[in-house]
Every structure is written in structure tokens, then in C-alpha cells.
Amino acid sequence: MTAVASELKQTPLNDAHRKMGGRMVDFGGWDMPVQYPAGTIAEHLRTRTHAGLFDVSHMGEIDVTGPESIQFINRLTSNDASKLIDGQAQYSALTTPQGTVIDDLLVYRFASDRFMLVVNAGTTEKDWDWILAHRGDESVELKNVSADYCQLALQGPDALNILQGLTSTALAEIKYYHFTEGQVDGTDAIISRTGYTGEDGFEVYATAGKAEQIWNRMLEEGAYGSPEGVLPCGLAARNTLRLEAGMALYGHEIDETTTLLEANLGWICKLNKGDFIGRDVLAKQKEEGVTRRLVGFEVTERGIARDGQDVLIDGARAGTVTSGSPAPYLKKNIGMAYVPTEFAKEGQEIQINVRGKLTGAEIVKVPFYKREK
Amino acid sequence: MANVPEDLHYSKDHEWVRVDGDVATVGITDYAQNSLGDVVYVELPKADEQFNANESFGSVESVKAVSEVFSPVSGAVVEAHESLGDDPEKVNTDPYGEGWMIRIKMSNPGEVDSLLTAAEYEDFTKAETE
Structure with missing residues (x-):
């Protein structure tokens, strides 16, 4: 399956990747850099020891707003969104009636009536269709805003210091799996202390039009080009980093044939929160064992x-x-x-x-x- | 731009051959190592193993992929570059030198003539990239 480059979807950083010598590949229909000239091993190690910068703008974002947002999200996902406070994010999953996985995702709570779901790139359309098909009578408004955002992940022990040079938000005060709305290099952004590498770090969501500016400023602030500076990282390093950190990748560890309990994701299955899609199967599986x-x-x-x-x-x-x-x-x-x-x-x-x-x-x-x- | 030394012969599977009498030294090209990325593992045959032209004699693995390597010529292995076991990255850093993989005693040295010249290989890789 090799699609022609022009048919592939592009993030707002496509030109930047090409200019920096990124080797572009078809990743689930997206034209993405698998590595940069430094190579996967260097990118991986730099992220562990200093900092790595990842374009993850291909991820999908879905806004859920309205007075019954919590009820709606809790019915479709396995974790308990009612436990979130404003400014907190949660790892969760969209489940099938069989307790298997439509997708894993992050649930961000901005306010009791305003949430954002961040889903995988290759499954965004499937998730969106699933979510629309499972609308109930909760009073919610749904919007697929994936194309509006760029998402940059700055990861590694130096990530905080680098990003702090571009924002007046006190980053050290943001706890792990929390976020805040602020500015990065003068642009409105969601600054989230999350990641997919096993390191401390941040994921920054901003308007797609500012992607290249923020990307370049992060590289500059991170002393890209110096021996201990930030390195732009491709999908290959993103994969090896998440694997070392033991994190599941949709389509590999989890999919529509694996249940959350089989995948050791019982910690995001809140069986006592009330009913959700697949709950009964998961409860039975928990009782009987996998x-x-x-x-x-x-x-x-x-x-x-x-x-x-x-x-x-x-x-x-x-x-x-x-x-x-x-x-x-x-x-x-x-x-x-x-x-x-x-x-x-x-x-x-x-x-x-x-x-x-x-x-x-x-x-x-x-x-x-x-x-x- | 990938380095393609003038004095070598090339296969369409991206191996190079250096001929010295009836012994051919074989490795993978700069273009190939660059496409593979960081090489972390090289599997090579033992001495005396026989291969036909275009037969797989081993594999090269990068972080993300496995690639078989094919012998461009027929013959018996006289030496495998075993130190690549400890330093597989030599395939990346010096593909035409310290990154060599096997030396093979050719049973049909005429096979070399059907391989690509440097100029032909360069055109071939350009066509592949476009």
C-alpha cells in the first residue's frame, strides 16, 4: 500500500520537515517524518537525556460541550470523566459493546461543560463516526476540530526549561496530566504536561497557522544544532520511546479484538462509575479472569x-x-x-x-x- | 546525495561489489544504509557457504526494519565480516570500507559484467526516489 505523496494528508509542518531533511513516509494516510538526519537512535537518546521535539499535529481533536458532556463522555469511554477537575487530563478508551477498543484517547476537562477528546491520527474519522453514531439524548454539542490545531510534543528532562523560555505560564506548577490555557511565543495555546515517551514533557496545542513559528522557536530555544540541544524526532523514535516506556499503541497492543483487561488497562476501566459501552462484558471478564x-x-x-x-x-x-x-x-x-x-x-x-x-x-x-x- | 564510488559494481538490490581477481567483496550501498537508518544487527553466513547470484546471504536490521542482503555474484564465502556483530553501525558510517559484509570466491566472474556501473546505479536510485 503505497499512496502517492500528493494524496496523503499533511500537517502544517510538512514543509518544515522536508526542509530539515526528514525522511517522509506514509503513516496511516499521513505524510510524516519517520526520522531526521540525526537518526532514530540519536533522536531517542537525546529525548531521554535532554529533549526531543515531535510533530503530532496529525492527532485528532474533538470538542464536546454542553451541560451533559460528562454523562456523554462517561457513557462512551471506560475511565471516569466525572473525576476530572478543570485543567486535568485523563487517559481513557472508546469501547465496543464487547469491551474491546475503538481507540485510546485523552480526555481534557476545561470546564464541567467543556471537554476535548484527543484521539489517534489513523482512527480520527472512525472515532468521529462512532461518536456520532452513539449520540444519545444527552445535551451535548460535538465538533471535529482536528484540522484547526497543530500539536507539538516537547519531551525530555530539558523540556520544561526550553518551553519556559517561550511562555509566561509557570510550567513547574502544572502537574503531570494537567494542563492550562496560556500563550507560547505570543500565540494562544493549550499547554499540557503529558506525553508518550516516558519522560517529563509537554504537549502544546495551538492554531495550525502558527505551527511552523512555534516549532522553529522551540528548536531555537532548545539550542538545536548543539551537542546537547533539542533534536526534532520522527515517528520511529516516538515508537521506540513509547515501547521502552511500556505504553500501548493503537493497532498493535490494542484494537477492536483486544479487551482493555487483556491489555492490562484495567486501571482505566471504572466498572463502578455507572453504565458505559462494554461495561457488562468487562465486568464479567474481570470476575472470571482473562x-x-x-x-x-x-x-x-x-x-x-x-x-x-x-x-x-x-x-x-x-x-x-x-x-x-x-x-x-x-x-x-x-x-x-x-x-x-x-x-x-x-x-x-x-x-x-x-x-x-x-x-x-x-x-x-x-x-x-x-x-x- | 548518496556516495557512489566509480570503481565498484552495483546490484539493483543496492549491494556493491569490489573485484580483486576472482574474489568479490560485497556490502550495501550508501543509498541503502541511508534508507535503512541506524543499523543495529547484521546477520552473515559462515565461511564456505555457497550462494547463487541474487540469493539472500544474510540480513541487515535497523531500528525499524529488516532487510535481506543478496549476493550479486555466485560463489563460496571465503570470509564474513564478523566484527560487524559488535559494530553494526560501521555499515552506516563506512558502507564501502569497514562496513563490508562478505568476501566471496566467484564461480563465474563473468557475472560481474551484468551488474550496474556507478553511473547506471546512480540513475537507478534517482528513478527510485522520484
Whole structure:
């Protein structure tokens, strides 16, 4: 499936990526940089040690407003939006009646009657259709505002200092998974202390027209070009960073065939909050236990596990690798996979069928990487 | 712009061949290493293994992808560059030098004539990028 570049959707930073030597690929219908000239390993390591800047403008944003926004969101998602306070964000999921996953998302609460849902790029249209198809009688207004926003993720231990140079908002006062409305380089922005790398950092939402200006100012403020300066990072580094941090990627660890409980996302299943789509199935599954579970593994022999490869236990096929990759910071080959629950324990030896070669691996604790706080 | 040394022969699978008598040294081109990205793992054959032209003799893995490498010529491996096991990044930093992969004793040295010249390979990669 190779679409012509001109048919692909572009973020407002498309020209900037090309100018900086980003290698562009088709990512779920979007023309996105998979890496810049520094390379995936350098981008990954710089994000862990200093800072990385990611264009995530392809993500979708949906505004939910109206007096019954909480009821509406709580009926469609698994986490409990009624627990949010103004200026707080929550990881959650849109669920099917089977307890499987339409998408994972962030729910932002601006006010009791004003929310924003941030969804994955490749699923934005599907999510939007799903949300419209599941409108009930709650008094809400829904708006797909994905094209209005750019979203830049500045991640890493230096992210706060860099961003602080571009805003008068006191960033240190924003707690993890909280956000505030302020200005970045003179432009109105939502400044959110969230990310997908396992590092401290911020995600900044602003009007699409200001994307390149803010991007360039972040690079400048982050001393891009110096040995310890910020590096622009492509999708490959975004993937290896989230994998080391043990975070699920939609279409890999979770999709419409996996339930939240199987994916170890029971912590976003608030079964006692009231009814929501798929609640009964998830409650039953919680009571009876799941038959398979998502685990993390480390390859113990030479070889790199890749997405889609078979997992074998005691010589028999037992599951599938959902994500497999070298882990640039840990300098190991790691992955995640579904295995039968009885084997889903640390220390369990498994094998991965790496293109015909059975390669030893061991189930380990997730996250693989946890930053020091 | 990718580096394409004049004195080498090239395959459409992006391998290069340096001929010295009946021994051919084989590696992947600058264009190939650049497309792959950071190489983290190289799998090579053992000495004496036989390969036909265009047969896969090993693989190169970057962070994001696996790519097979094909022998542009037929023959038996006289030496595999085993130190790439510890320093796979040499494939990125010095693809035509320290990044070489195997030396093969050619059973049919005439096969070299059907490979691309530097100029032909350059045109070939340009066409692929466009």
C-alpha cells in the first residue's frame, strides 16, 4: 500500500520537515517524518537525556460541550470523566459493546461543560463516526476540530526549561496530566504536561497557522544544532520511546479484538462509575479472569523480535508479538506480546519465531524503562 | 546525495561489489544504509557457504526494519565480516570500507559484467526516489 505523496494528508509542518531533511513516509494516510538526519537512535537518546521535539499535529481533536458532556463522555469511554477537575487530563478508551477498543484517547476537562477528546491520527474519522453514531439524548454539542490545531510534543528532562523560555505560564506548577490555557511565543495555546515517551514533557496545542513559528522557536530555544540541544524526532523514535516506556499503541497492543483487561488497562476501566459501552462484558471478564494477557519480553538470544511474529511456549504456538524492536536506551531487544494468562508471569521463558529462527526471550516487568523522578 | 564510488559494481538490490581477481567483496550501498537508518544487527553466513547470484546471504536490521542482503555474484564465502556483530553501525558510517559484509570466491566472474556501473546505479536510485 503505497499512496502517492500528493494524496496523503499533511500537517502544517510538512514543509518544515522536508526542509530539515526528514525522511517522509506514509503513516496511516499521513505524510510524516519517520526520522531526521540525526537518526532514530540519536533522536531517542537525546529525548531521554535532554529533549526531543515531535510533530503530532496529525492527532485528532474533538470538542464536546454542553451541560451533559460528562454523562456523554462517561457513557462512551471506560475511565471516569466525572473525576476530572478543570485543567486535568485523563487517559481513557472508546469501547465496543464487547469491551474491546475503538481507540485510546485523552480526555481534557476545561470546564464541567467543556471537554476535548484527543484521539489517534489513523482512527480520527472512525472515532468521529462512532461518536456520532452513539449520540444519545444527552445535551451535548460535538465538533471535529482536528484540522484547526497543530500539536507539538516537547519531551525530555530539558523540556520544561526550553518551553519556559517561550511562555509566561509557570510550567513547574502544572502537574503531570494537567494542563492550562496560556500563550507560547505570543500565540494562544493549550499547554499540557503529558506525553508518550516516558519522560517529563509537554504537549502544546495551538492554531495550525502558527505551527511552523512555534516549532522553529522551540528548536531555537532548545539550542538545536548543539551537542546537547533539542533534536526534532520522527515517528520511529516516538515508537521506540513509547515501547521502552511500556505504553500501548493503537493497532498493535490494542484494537477492536483486544479487551482493555487483556491489555492490562484495567486501571482505566471504572466498572463502578455507572453504565458505559462494554461495561457488562468487562465486568464479567474481570470476575472470571482473562484467558490471555499482554506481557513485555526481553530477547535473550541474538535476534530482534518484530511485530506480528509468533510466540512459542514449550514448543507450541502461544501468542503473537504486538510490538518488537531494539530499545536504544536500554540497549536490549524488547517487545510486547499476548500470551495465555497461565504463562503471563515474570521470568517465564518464551521463544519468538524470528523469520524461521526460534529465538529465546523472557517475560519481564513493564515498563521496561522508568525515568528517575 | 548518496556516495557512489566509480570503481565498484552495483546490484539493483543496492549491494556493491569490489573485484580483486576472482574474489568479490560485497556490502550495501550508501543509498541503502541511508534508507535503512541506524543499523543495529547484521546477520552473515559462515565461511564456505555457497550462494547463487541474487540469493539472500544474510540480513541487515535497523531500528525499524529488516532487510535481506543478496549476493550479486555466485560463489563460496571465503570470509564474513564478523566484527560487524559488535559494530553494526560501521555499515552506516563506512558502507564501502569497514562496513563490508562478505568476501566471496566467484564461480563465474563473468557475472560481474551484468551488474550496474556507478553511473547506471546512480540513475537507478534517482528513478527510485522520484
